Amino acid sequence: MRDADMLAIALDEARAGLAEGGVPIGAALYGPDGALLGRGHNRRVQDGDPSLHAETAAFRAAGRQRSYRGTTMATTLSPCWYCSGLVRQFGISRVVIGEARTFRGGHDWLARHGVEIVLLDDAECVALMRDFVRDHPGLWNEDIGAG
Amino acid sequence: MRDADMLAIALDEARAGLAEGGVPIGAALYGPDGALLGRGHNRRVQDGDPSLHAETAAFRAAGRQRSYRGTTMATTLSPCWYCSGLVRQFGISRVVIGEARTFRGGHDWLARHGVEIVLLDDAECVALMRDFVRDHPGLWNEDIGAG
Numbered sequence: 001m002r003d004a005d006m007l008a009i010a011l012d013e014a015r016a017g018l019a020e021g022g023v024p025i026g027a028a029l030y031g032p033d034g035a036l037l038g039r040g041h042n043r044r045v046q047d048g049d050p051s052l053h054a055e056t057a058a059f060r061a062a063g064r065q066r067s068y069r070g071t072t073m074a075t076t077l078s079p080c081w082y083c084s085g086l087v088r089q090f091g092i093s094r095v096v097i098g099e100a101r102t103f104r105g106g107h108d109w110l111a112r113h114g115v116e117i118v119l120l121d122d123a124e125c126v127a128l129m130r131d132f133v134r135d136h137p138g139l140w141n142e143d144i145g146a147g
Numbered sequence: 148m149r150d151a152d153m154l155a156i157a158l159d160e161a162r163a164g165l166a167e168g169g170v171p172i173g174a175a176l177y178g179p180d181g182a183l184l185g186r187g188h189n190r191r192v193q194d195g196d197p198s199l200h201a202e203t204a205a206f207r208a209a210g211r212q213r214s215y216r217g218t219t220m221a222t223t224l225s226p227c228w229y230c231s232g233l234v235r236q237f238g239i240s241r242v243v244i245g246e247a248r249t250f251r252g253g254h255d256w257l258a259r260h261g262v263e264i265v266l267l268d269d270a271e272c273v274a275l276m277r278d279f280v281r282d283h284p285g286l287w288n289e290d291i292g293a294g
Binding site: 048056062063064065066080081082090091106142144 | 191195196197198199203204206207209210211212213214215216227228229230231232233235236237238253289291292293294
């Protein structure tokens with residue numbers, strides 16, 4: 001499966017989150033063979049649950065796994081420290097990132113610790129977040145603990 | 148509220164997790180005034196949910212918060228990278244840790260980034276984890292992504 005195809009599923013999740021009135025960030029976790037293990041999007045608004053960022057939602061949807069070696073997390077936005085910590089702790093091998101222009105998380109830290117980082121700089125991911133941050137700055141700040 | 152009292156609630160949660168057949172790690176999040184905001188324990192076994200470590204469970208139980216400035220997370224065990232990332236991203240100010248003998252997570256990293264760390268080195272927390280790791284090494288490795 002190509003990186004762009006992995007990101008496309010994450011982007012579908014982000015759009016679904018936006019349509020629900022939520023924070024438009026999506027993610028999907030893939031096995032070493034490219035099989036989809038889990039997908040999800042930020043659910044702060046929808047469920048009142050601050051623990052479900054896009055990456056943690058995709059990780060949760062994948063259920064219990066014995067190992068994450070060889071897996072790839074695709075996400076529409078550079079992962080925050082919370083989600084970067086998830087990737088490092090569980091040994092997720094690769095992260096495919098839609099964009100890091102509107103928010104720069106911990107992906108350089110992950111790269112220093114052996115995680116393969118692919119930054120696609122996707123225009124649609126940028127536009128989605130740029131519009132969201134402009135229209136809902138309070139919600140965005142809450143979601144990244146910048147309150 | 149004293150640090151030992153904050154840890155006592157986290158330890159109650161860890162014992163509850165053990166009684167349910169789960170990973171015996173508990174946590175509790177307190178506001179700047181010492182009020183309990185949320186408490187919880189690891190739910191990997193109980194819910195089949197790998198995203199709920201003790202700290203994320205307590206964070207989730209606290210619901211949406213505008214700011215975590217001045218809050219304290221009490222946890223029976225040194226927080227893994229996932230939970231350390233949570234603390235850093237959301238600006239939780241203090242972490243009270245039961246023990247770091249059986250597992251050493253990211254608490255030094257948090258201290259370098261301005262989080263106040265209190266390590267209580269509690270004998271009961273140590274015994275709880277030492278016995279669990281001895282009796283269920285596979286489950287423990289799964290919970291920290293060491294598979």
